[in-house]
Amino acid sequence: MEVILENPVRIFNIELEILDINDNAPQFRRGVIHLDISESTPAGERFSLSNAVDPDVGINTVKTYHVSASEHFAIEVQTGRDGSKSADLILTKTLDREQQAVHNLILTAVDGGTPARSGTASVIVQVLDTNDNAPKFDQQTYNIKIMENSPIGKRFSLSNAVDPDVGINTVKTYHLSTSEHFAIEVQTGRDGSKSADLILTKTLDREQQAVHNLILTAVDGGTPARSGTASVIVQVLDTNDNAPKFDQQTYNIKIMENSPIGSLVIHLNATDLDEGSNSDLIYSYSLYTSEKTQETFNLNPSTGEITVKGVLNYEDFKIYDMEVIATDKGTNSLSGQCTIKIMVEDMNDNHPQISIKSFQSPVSEDIKLDTVIAVVSVSDKDSGDNGVVDLHIPDHMPFKLRESSDNYYELVVSEPLDREKVPEYDITFTVTDRGSPPLSDNETMTLELLDVNDNVPQFPQSFYTIRVMENNAPGALLSSLTAFDPDLHENQYLVYFILEKEIANTSMSMLFSINPENGNLYALKTFDYEIEKEFLFHIEARDSGSPPLSSNVTVHIIIVDQNDNAPVIVSPWRAHGSVVEEKIPRSTDKGSLVAKVIALDIDSVHNSRITYQFLQVTDANLFSLDQYNGEIRTMRMFSYRDPRHQQLVVVAKDNGQPALSATVTIKLSTVETAVKAYSDMTEVPLEYDIFSDLNLYLVIGLGSVSFLLLITILVTIVLKCQKPKASKTAPPCRNSVISERNSTIADSTLVSNDAYWYSLFLAETRKGKLVVRQPVPKGSRYIVSSIPRSTGVTDTSDSAASTLQVGAIVMYFSLINILFSFSFSSQ
Template sequence: FVLCTVWPGALSVTRYSIAEEMERGSVVANLAADLGLEPGSLAQREVKLDIFTNKKYLDFNKKTGELYIVEKMDREYICPAKPTNCFVKIDVIIENPLRIFNIELGITDINDNAPHFRRDRVELDVSESATPGERFSLPNAVDPDVGINTIKTYKLSDSEHFTIEIQTGSDGTQYVDLVLTKSLDREEESVHNLILTAVDGGVPVRSGTANIIVKVQDTNDNSPRFDKSTYTINMTENSPIGSLVMKLNATDLDEGENSEIVYAFTLYTSEKTQGVFALNPNTGEITVKGTVDYEDMKFYEMHIEARDKGTHPLQGQCKVVVHVIDMNDNYPDITIQSVKNTVSENIPVGSVIAVVGVSDRDSGDNGKVILSIHQTVPFILNQSLERPLHYQLIVSEPLDRESVPEYEITLVATDNGTPFLSDNQTIVVHLLDINDNAPQFPQSFYKIRVMENNAPMALLSSLTAFDPDLHENQYLVYFIIEKEIANTSMSMLFSINPENGDLYALKTFDYEIEKEFLFHIEARDSGSPPLSSNVTVHIIIVDQNDNAPVIVSPWRAHGSVVEEKIPRSTDKGSLVAKVIALDTDSVHNSRITYQFLQVTDATLFSLDQYNGEIRTMRMFSYRDPRHLRLVVVAKDNGEPALSATVTIKLSTVETAVKAYTDMTEVPLEYDLFSDLNLYLVIGLGSVSFLLLITILVTIVLKCQKPKSSQTAPPSRNSVISERNSTIADSTLVSNDAYWYSLFLAETRKGKLVVRQPVPKGSRYIVSSIPRGTGVTNTSASAASTLQ
């Protein structure tokens, strides 16, 4: 615990007074002198100022002992409650020895704030019926200053209708009332703009203003008025209902509901007149409500009042006189005495549909009536000789429900008045359907393409017919007209949905076996008797590339390797072998191209990609190997492409080889004159003919030469095979070329001789033909055609 001794001097309070306008740095007092301290003694001692306000406004100079202003003081900020006296309390604490001095700094007010209204715009609603002397409270202004610097008085801008009175409350606050000095008239001036000014008592004087807007509220002090007391108009009789007769316009100088006018007939207007004319209570429009008939009444008189909607409504009145002008005002009348509204579409021409009568209440020419039809319909009016005012409506042309299912016949009756009047009436005739239309297909011929290898029960097409009849006459049943192809019924190949005409395939088709079908589909309605029609359907099977090429030359007995021998003296450009492949797909998918897949020496042999001929590109040299291997691939044009390969092993020999005597032939039947190979047969036939002539000429020339004692060396321009050494040097007699020559020779008769048996699983059909039909010894055996 610490015992603190309070110096007697700490209980005394030293007071100073400053004005709030003092600037920064201004000296408030010399504390050293006022507190009895020597200024020099404070320099060595610690001096501390505690100011009990929101922020530091003062500071102390130890050297001089002066208290000075650090920041300008705002009395309204420091003392917001507007007390009469505003003090800043300061404690000066000096150490060694400890001494505490209490100082109160009084701040005097200056007129640095102008009066202001919390609301600078005030709107007052004052009724124009208010009496002079009525008071209306106005908001008072506020001024944060005190004393004479606060609000002193209020002033109001000049006004002949208003003034102000100032009241002072018990706390000294002034209150302002707006006083009405003269009666108001809204119709003369609806808004009064006033300015209220608050003035303080400071020097210089400061003031603030507020806008006072007085809106004059209307009272019902004006009655509606018409611009005339009596209105006279002329109108023709039989004016259409709703026609505007005239529009009344009464005015009321009031506003709001006091100026909203309601129009009405007075009790002086007869009920008959009110039955003919209507008055719109809001717009004042008078319109025709009933029949205006000159023969019934020649003029009408209406008494009308205009009443406003005020609390105590006021009213004005006028009179309207309508003179009626006579006209041909009676319309002809049409009477349907009998009518057939429903008839069959095959009703005979001349049948009576309706009996119609006409009349007119007028007399003379105004009562003469003519009945006519003003449209093109298969009906005419026939006037009765016994009763001129009765007409018969009869059928004039055959009727067709499918073209027009019903007729609206408008009968027009016209009198002979000036101007003429007319009336019309419509007769509706409905036609009943009969089964007079056969079903019709949109096309007379359907060509449907079906890709081979299709899935069974695949939808091919929808063959929908249309029948314009109705109900059971329109219900169609579809079926296939039976037709047999190769002992096969169409119903076993195709199926049609009898309700909607959807055509399905019942089996999977193969283009190589079946290429097209032609049959008829019939659509039959359910009428009595039923009508039907049929349509031709052409099913075209579209080829897929589902057959790979088959290499028929050179033939391989087993596997895909062929061994051949060739003289090393073979000349450049000589035919070594010819690869022939066949494809049973369509023309596009069966187009075959040839290319080397493997070749021992690419500089030695060439392959024609279109005819498959393998020829030498140069002569053999001593560097070339004696055994060569060629792998040829035959690829079709399908997507994706299919292919077959053949391997040819060539052995080069130095001397001629003996004739090939162990050849066997298996004749296979081949239909070279099909559509796909017609051009190939013609071309190959021509080549074979020329080749045959060449061979015959060469044999004749050889036979005429004397036999030499020694065998001549092989010519570099010849190819000698072991099969036949007696054939001329220029003859193509290699293993493959020999059979290729036979192929060309037999082509003229549409035959192809293949020297080896048919490989297992290939698609060839063998059939025998008579002997002796070939051009060589080998072709004299049992020949065949290749399909």
């Protein structure tokens, strides 16, 4: 305040100070203070709190702060530059939301007055969750039992895993360790909790796996995620689904003949993979060879032990055969059986023993060298040198023994095997001890070799010549061309084929057929030697291996001639019928040629050999017949007593079996005059005093024929001068028949080699020489023309020029003969 005095005027400043008294308590702006603190906040962390306000001043204002007792929190008072007091909340111990999610504190502000006044506020600390807890199952191990025949899809509920965290930090999903039989299906509850169901995904087999150990993992959704695990042990319960099984299907047992009654022969051990009553077994006999077996041995139904029941005598009974069956006690009981052969051994001291631990048989013949095919162990109950044994196999075998360990040997392949040479080996393992005298034992195993297709089919011959009689019946068996393949089974099964070959537009398969299974060769048609003489083709034999192997063979079919063509008499010429009339001079000398019979046969050389005989003769002392050339000659001169007319019946018979024949009847008449001149007309020149019209015609005819002959000779010369083209000889085939008939008849000469079309023969007769043309195929007529004796015909080649030349000569002389004959007849 200001005080003014008037006289003198003076101004005084008066300061009035009001002294405070502690009449106000501290107050907080908010009665409740909320704090959110993560449970992962480390100790010592401080949090600022709202200050309390006290309107008093001096010592009456806020002096300090207090907080209610807590093991996790404390108060630290801070003094500002202006002397004001503030409070910080100090975290003295780390928080755990899972133990206490909310902390309620009382904050008190106290002033310095007398008496002191205070004010309070509530501090609510909310502990925020962090993912500091892993999910946890209520059990560390879950045991589940399930039948092995349970259906796929069967479900088992598991207890939920518990995670004390909240929100995303709680359990999110489940995982199962790798299993082909089980899977996990996650279920979500109404409250969002997650549960797991175990589901069967594949059929179980207790015998393969009786217990399935699984790991179930629960994973939360925190960052980083935490997980918890539990073991799930699934025990598969048995069903009776396995039959008992013996250690071996066949037991070969040796027992000494001095074995006492009650001694153990064998302890049969049948196992049943099932369990419980399903694996409890009862043993019994199912079959034995004789009553002697049951009298001698006893089978314990519970243990499977076979013991000696009666006296054993090696000389009385050596081998006992029996079958034992093991049956389980399960529902729908199952059983298994084995065969037992008990061999009684003659009494002696201890012999070395051989045990075939393994023996691989059969093996492929192409097995690699050094392959182990057997493992053998040896032993001897004796001791010392008597117990030291040596094992060996026969020499000269493609195997060797290799010691693998103490008293164990391996039999290995030392040389290549060949099943075709040796199909099986009887390998005898012989063990001998070193005692004195040494005792030994042996064991023989048969090693069979499996075949591989390593052999080509083989024919016994590389070339087959098959002779087939002509006129064969279609479908007739010609031959059996069987090949041999030393392989086995399908590698040995052969299929036969005719390799197709087409000749003259005709394939071999149209002429022949072969049975593909046995190689039987059949003819599909009837063959005619006169048309087809031989065939050449190949037959293939192919096995059924993989890959197949094959070979072929050449087959030469030769058609053998049959005597199916009778001889044909071509001379003397018969115009009609089979009677020929001949005239001869009565003054004919002894040995003169009366007639000559010529017969032709188109069969082969052997069947076409003609012999001639008199079938009938008027006087057998007057005439003779050469059986080979058919010449009829006089044996003496005619006498006045001989009849004027003679009849000769000549039969021409071939050489076939049976022989075929043809006959000709020759009627001879003896004359006194004019016949001589007629018979020698070709040798006596004719003279005419008068040049008649007939002679004119004769001259014109001779000139024409001579001109034709000249032209033919010129053409032949031109063809001869031309260089012939080389041609390949055609292979033999059904339509290329080459005649090799070179036989002659009397003075006859083979004029043409091309017998397929015609054959020309010169046959001497009493009147001259005959040219005989034989056409083919058979059945055509014969053309006979007369040629004077002085005419000579030489052999020609197969060329066209030779054919023309021969034809021209024949035609020339034929025309001359006709003209002369006509002239003489006119005279």
